[in-house]
Amino acid sequence: xxxxxxxxxxxxxxxxxxxxxxCSYEDSTFDYFPWYHQFPGESPALLIAIRPVSNKKxxxxxxIFFNKxxxxxxxxxxxxxxxxxxxxxxxxxxxxxxxxxxxxxxxxVTVIS
Amino acid sequence: xSKVIQTPRYLVKGQGQKAxxxxxxxxxxxxxxxxxxxxxxxxxxxxxxxxxxxLQQIDMTEKRFxxxxxxxxxxxxxxxxxxxxxxxxxxxxxxxQGANExxxxxxxxxxxxx
Numbered sequence: 280x281x282x283x284x285x286x287x288x289x290x291x292x293x294x295x296x297x298x299x300x301x302c303s304y305e306d307s308t309f310d311y312f313p314w315y316h317q318f319p320g321e322s323p324a325l326l327i328a329i330r331p332v333s334n335k336k337x338x339x340x341x342x343i344f345f346n347k348x349x350x351x352x353x354x355x356x357x358x359x360x361x362x363x364x365x366x367x368x369x370x371x372x373x374x375x376x377x378x379x380x381x382x383x384x385x386x387x388v389t390v391i392s
Numbered sequence: 393x394s395k396v397i398q399t400p401r402y403l404v405k406g407q408g409q410k411a412x413x414x415x416x417x418x419x420x421x422x423x424x425x426x427x428x429x430x431x432x433x434x435x436x437x438x439x440x441x442x443x444x445x446x447l448q449q450i451d452m453t454e455k456r457f458x459x460x461x462x463x464x465x466x467x468x469x470x471x472x473x474x475x476x477x478x479x480x481x482x483x484x485x486x487x488x489q490g491a492n493e494x495x496x497x498x499x500x501x502x503x504x505x506x
Binding site: 310311313315317321322323324325328366368372374375376377378379380381382384385 | 396423425427432433434435437440442447448483489490491492493494495497498499500
């Protein structure tokens with residue numbers, strides 16, 4: 280069964296700290312791993328994504344670390360800001376362009392100042 | 393700002409009633425997805441289209457769900473006979489090249505079945 284597991288369910292960090300969100304998967308045919316964030320009352324939006332040819336992807340304060348052997352990937356939010364407070368979802372796709380994204384359960388991140 | 397337009401934003405139905413929601417994908421995006429997001433924020437994939445053709449869909453065994461993306465008209469998702477368990481946020485997303493690229497989500501239709 281295609282599943283993506285995400286942890287923790289919720290995370291509180293101080294402003295300036297690094298928040299670390301984790302995901303794992305079982306299906307080795309997954310070939311695209313995005314992270315989406317969703318603010319309350321808003322639609323999900325793509326934050327950053329990685330493909331298995333890379334083990335790291337950076338975009339500003341956001342970094343994905345990818346471990347193909349262990350089938351794990353994580354999102355690091357450096358120098359967390361209160362404005363980063365949102366729910367973050369990892370996801371994975373198999374089936375190429377005609378596939379579907381399978382989402383993790385979400386991590387609610389709260390950044391306190 | 394999302395360019396995927398979903399209507400209505402809120403939909404209230406009684407059990408057994410039909411519930412229909414619409415989605416206009418971003419201009420030029422041939423691939424459309426429907427997801428159900430429950431109160432625990434969990435996503436459930438329902439169906440996706442490329443132009444008018446179904447790419448994948450869940451086993452809508454109860455046959456209460458139907459969806460289409462006709463040419464030159466909004467896409468739609470319809471629940472024939474609503475049940476309390478259908479209460480959720482229904483999200484439409486579109487993409488230029490499918491699930492291996494960015495999905496642009498609409499704000500969703502929040503369905504409440506009383």
